[in-house]
Amino acid sequence: MAGFASTADLGEKTISFDELGAGLYAYTAEGDPNSGVIVGPRGVAVIDAQATPAMAADVQARIAGVTALPVTQIVLTHYHAVRVLGAAGYAQAHSILASDVTRALIVERGAADMASEIGRFPRLFRGRESIPGLTWPTESFHRRTTLWFGEREAQLIHIGRAHTAGDTIVWLPRERVLFAGDTVEFGATPYCGDAHFTDWPGTIAKLRELGAEKMVPGRGRALLNAREVAEALDGTAAFTSDLFAIVRAAVAKGADLAATYAEVMTRMRPKYGQWVIFDHCMPFNVSRAYDEAGGIDHPRIWTAERDIEMWQALESAKG
Numbered sequence: 001m002a003g004f005a006s007t008a009d010l011g012e013k014t015i016s017f018d019e020l021g022a023g024l025y026a027y028t029a030e031g032d033p034n035s036g037v038i039v040g041p042r043g044v045a046v047i048d049a050q051a052t053p054a055m056a057a058d059v060q061a062r063i064a065g066v067t068a069l070p071v072t073q074i075v076l077t078h079y080h081a082v083r084v085l086g087a088a089g090y091a092q093a094h095s096i097l098a099s100d101v102t103r104a105l106i107v108e109r110g111a112a113d114m115a116s117e118i119g120r121f122p123r124l125f126r127g128r129e130s131i132p133g134l135t136w137p138t139e140s141f142h143r144r145t146t147l148w149f150g151e152r153e154a155q156l157i158h159i160g161r162a163h164t165a166g167d168t169i170v171w172l173p174r175e176r177v178l179f180a181g182d183t184v185e186f187g188a189t190p191y192c193g194d195a196h197f198t199d200w201p202g203t204i205a206k207l208r209e210l211g212a213e214k215m216v217p218g219r220g221r222a223l224l225n226a227r228e229v230a231e232a233l234d235g236t237a238a239f240t241s242d243l244f245a246i247v248r249a250a251v252a253k254g255a256d257l258a259a260t261y262a263e264v265m266t267r268m269r270p271k272y273g274q275w276v277i278f279d280h281c282m283p284f285n286v287s288r289a290y291d292e293a294g295g296i297d298h299p300r301i302w303t304a305e306r307d308i309e310m311w312q313a314l315e316s317a318k319g
């Protein structure tokens, strides 16, 4: 199908590798999924593995430019394929950490999600033949755990439901650096196909309380001062609450999904249409918001087949 999701998006992005502080780096890619890097005294931790082992090799090439130490730990902020399937590319990683909820979501829907995400956005899976299969955490935690890098503390906090039910952030309290995963985006449209709209603002309020001075969002460039951090938090909160308010009102007056989608697009495009992947995300976002407004708490699983069915339904309604 011509134009389904982001199958026609083939433009390569420029990678940036920015230092946030001693031994702390942001690997960002103009709105493609980011990774975070913490260089410890005996090894390196990578936050979000990238989509394929081939792409993980590029992260490690950047790391090799700043330290000879290998990547020994991987932190998964959530279960999405584009974040986790590169984990096998870190040959010396002895641990892969995730929240217990993220692990449960991999069990429940990891395979379906892998097929769905590759079908939607093939460019994001460069070298996908290098993926050996699903990524399984070697350690999971309930609410939080701490990694120590010498005297440096990195708190892994399953902060609350937002982008997914299992969202985890990595917070360095002394350095005031936050690796936010997809709970916060900057200049990029939040993907909400597996989201919890009702909870997302409360999760962002908790992130605000941390008082970060630097942040690596899930997508978008590294944010290097408190003002930029606040802008990212405000933007993500406004987008998700605007979207859900429009959908809730539409559901309350009995609108069907296609009519709801049309209304959301008309009202949100002027303010958010310039954010990358806006047109890609919105059909999935509105579908999930429509479900949640209708009382479905646990997001329905996206499959390659459901993706295309939904897309065709909404595109044909658009006329």
Ligand SMILES: [Zn+2]
Residues within 6 Å of the ligand: 078, 080, 083, 163, 182, 191
């Ligand atoms: Zn995600």
